[in-house]
Amino acid sequence: MNPLLTASITEIREAFGTGELTPLQLLDATLEHLEATDPVINAIAHVDESGARAAAQAATDRLDSGRARGHMDGIPVTIKDSVHAIGMPWRHGVAANADLPMSTVDAPPAARLKEAGAVIVGKTTMPDMGMMAAGVSSLYGITRNPWDLSRNTGGSSAGAGASLASGIGFGSVGSDIAGSVRLPAGHCGLVALKPTQGRIPHTAPSTMRSAGPMARTVDDLIALYGVISRPDPRDTWSLPYEDAAGIHAGLEPAGLRIGVMLDMGYGPTVSDDVQRVVRSAATQLMAAGAVVTEMPPIFADNPYPALDRLFQVRARTEWEAIREDRRSDVLPAVADWAAPAAHFSAAQFSRDTDAVMRSQEIVRAKSAEFDFVIAPVIPTVGFWAEDVGLDPAQPLGHCSFTAWFNQTAQPASALCFGFSGHMPVGIQVVGPRFADQAVLRLTKWLEGAREIEMNWPTAVAADKIGALG
Template structure:
């Protein structure tokens, strides 16, 4: 593999400036790496070589004539299957959608990337409807974690996690409804951000789902964030422009109040290895002068059934939008789980919505006692590649540490902070609403404080899949 492909974006931009390489050269290297790697990890839903080549040629011409569009000009990136882009397919991970026409509109993240001159290589895989935190899809099959092909990528931005960890592209835009950019980042060793709702515009507008950037380093993530966070009137919740002049400066944690969230009061107990990694991050913050406090359990009663029913209704609604003769093609793990929603009344939905809002306020109030809260991303060190989660009955049930920040609209990042044997272990950093830049800056400090090397698994062998049986 061309060693440029895992260099930080700053190094690529410098190589462009000096003429050491060009956007066309980097795209050629990327496509060559895709051809060697993707048949093994199954991370790309679609490769748009003609479109990418045209974009790379245009970027090369701009750089030669001194008309660069900025930090992402000529940089290969990917977008999730769920992000509409003109001339590319939108399938939402569902086999029943395999023959839908190509998209005729650019969703806000795709539009911002194109305006910045980024080279969109293609789209990444996801599970059916994005309603599963795993890399299993009725349309795409199993997406595999390049750190260990027998292990899961997490989801729903599964292909984004696998492709970036393997060295395909320098950033990816996913979407996050219960942890769907943070979970793959945790499984695959990446950095990701679920922003304050509205900070990164997306369609259809949602108070629960957000588009979010993913990358191998916080510096690259910030470059991506600065582009896709620009406003778009098509998103009702789109926020005004923000000044990002100091966003690359790490935030000194001295004096900050840091809560350590280790117990949601329900859900899977944190494994010893994950606990060790979170404690190591807390120790670094404390050593730097932060006021670190372990938080008591967030909930006294299990709040998840109401939230799970809302997720079921969302999935069932999409299932019902599929022509009846193709509904059987939806992954059973999603279709069977969502089928219970057929029995939910409008009154039940209203009660569940109110219950989730009460739980949301509990999380907001408990976390507001601190400047930032750190926690695990997932409570265990992943699970097998063909599994749909830690509990097959609740495919989003293991998202206990991530899902509630979608409800509170608080920004939350994920960062690899350690390993358990050969697998990455991520931590989550959450802050108050609108404090996206502060979350990113503290994440940058933590990235600089970690005592691990990220030796990316860019070489994967097809013969390893056969060994998995």
């Protein structure tokens, strides 16, 4: 594999500047690597070679004439199946949607990437309706983790996680409703950000779901964030433009109050290996002068049933919108889990919404005692590639450390901070609403403080899959 494919975006731009590399050559190398790698990991839902080649040619022409548009100009990236882009399919991971017409509009993230000159190579896989935190789909099958093909990528931005870890592209835009960019980042060793809702515009507008960038390094993540965080009036919650000057400088921890969240009071217990990695980050922060405090359990009572019912309603609503003779094509793990929602009353939905809002305030208030909170991304070190989660009856049930920050609208990043054997282990960095840049800066500092090297699994081989059986 061409070593430039896991270089930083800054290094790529330097190669562009010296003439060592052109955007067209970089695209060719990316497509060649994709062709060799994707049959093994199954991360790419659609390749738009003609569109990517036109964008790379335009970027090459701008570079030759001194009119480059910025840091992302000519850089190959991908977008999730759920992000509309003109001329590309939108399938939402569902086999029943396989015959839908191509998109005729660019969703805000796709529009911003094109304006910046980024080369959108194609779209990445996801599970049905984005309602599983796993890389299993009725349409795409199993997406595999390149660190170990027998292991899951997490979801729902499953293909984004697998493709980036294997060296396909320099960034990806996913979406996050309960952890869907942070969870694949945790499984696959990446960096990701679930922003303050509205900071990265997306459609349809939502107070729960956000688009979010994913990358291999914090600097690459920041480059992507700087593009897709520009406002868009189509998102009701879109926030005003925010100057990003100085965002690449790490935030020194001295004097910061850091909470360490290791017990939600419900859900799967955090494994010893995950605790070890989170505590190692806490130790680094403390050594740098932060005031680090381990937080007591967040909840006295289990808040998840109400939130799970809201997720069930969301999935059931989408299931009912599918043509009746195609509904059986939806993955049973999603369809069967969501089926009880057909019998929920409006009053039940209202009670559940109120209960979730009360739980949301508990998380916000306890987080507000600190400048930042660090926490696991996933309670365990992943699970098998074929699994839909830690509990098949609740495919989002293991999102206990991620889902509540969608409800509080707080920015939360994910960063690999250690390994358990050969598998990456991620941590979250959480800040108050609107402190997205501060979260990224502290994540940058932690990236520099970690005592691991990221030797990306770019050489995956098809013969390894045969050994899984």
